[in-house]
Amino acid sequence: MSLNLSRNQLTGRIPQKIGDIEYLESLDLSNNHLSGEIPVSITNLTFLSHLDFSYNNFSGRIPSSTQIQSFNALDFVGNPELCGAPLLKNCTEDEGPQGVNPSDENGEILERS
Numbered sequence: 001m002s003l004n005l006s007r008n009q010l011t012g013r014i015p016q017k018i019g020d021i022e023y024l025e026s027l028d029l030s031n032n033h034l035s036g037e038i039p040v041s042i043t044n045l046t047f048l049s050h051l052d053f054s055y056n057n058f059s060g061r062i063p064s065s066t067q068i069q070s071f072n073a074l075d076f077v078g079n080p081e082l083c084g085a086p087l088l089k090n091c092t093e094d095e096g097p098q099g100v101n102p103s104d105e106n107g108e109i110l111e112r113s
Contacts, residue, residue, distance in 0.1 A: 002026035006052065010034055019044035026050040038063055038082075051075050058082045061091045 001023050010032040018027075019041025025048060035057040043065035051071050055078035062068060062076060062084040069085045076087055083091040 002028075002050075004028040006030040006032070008032055013037075014039055014042075016041050018042060021045065023047055028052040029056065030054045032056050034058065037061070043068060054078045062087065 001021070003021070003024060003026065006028045007030070010029070012034065013036035014029070014034060016039045018039060022044075024045050027045070027048060028050070030052040031054070033056065034053075037060040038053065038058055040063045043063050046067065048067060051068070052075050054075060058076075058079040059081035060083070062082060064084070071086055073086045073088065076082055083089045
């Protein structure tokens with residue numbers, strides 16, 4: 001099964017339920033205006049042989065799985081706030097979900113203990 005939604009000017013986030021499409025073999029969301037983190041549920045797509053998330057506004061760490069890291073960095077290029085393998089841009093350990101420090105309801109930066 002293939003899902004190609006490239007070049008549709010889509011906005012918003014990838015739904016967490018994307019990982020429920022059990023037999024998905026190809027997913028192309030390139031050249032849209034999608035943002036936020038790539039959901040961890042993407043690692044559930046064990047039949048995935050083609051993936052293209054290039055040229056969106058994704059941020060944070062690419063979910064870690066042997067399969068996701070086997071894709072080419074070009075499949076993630078054009079997302080300047082995205083980090084982690086297979087990209088060469090490493091994530092910092094204290095980087096929050098979208099590269100911000102955690103804060104309380106008053107906007108004060110919380111210290112890690």
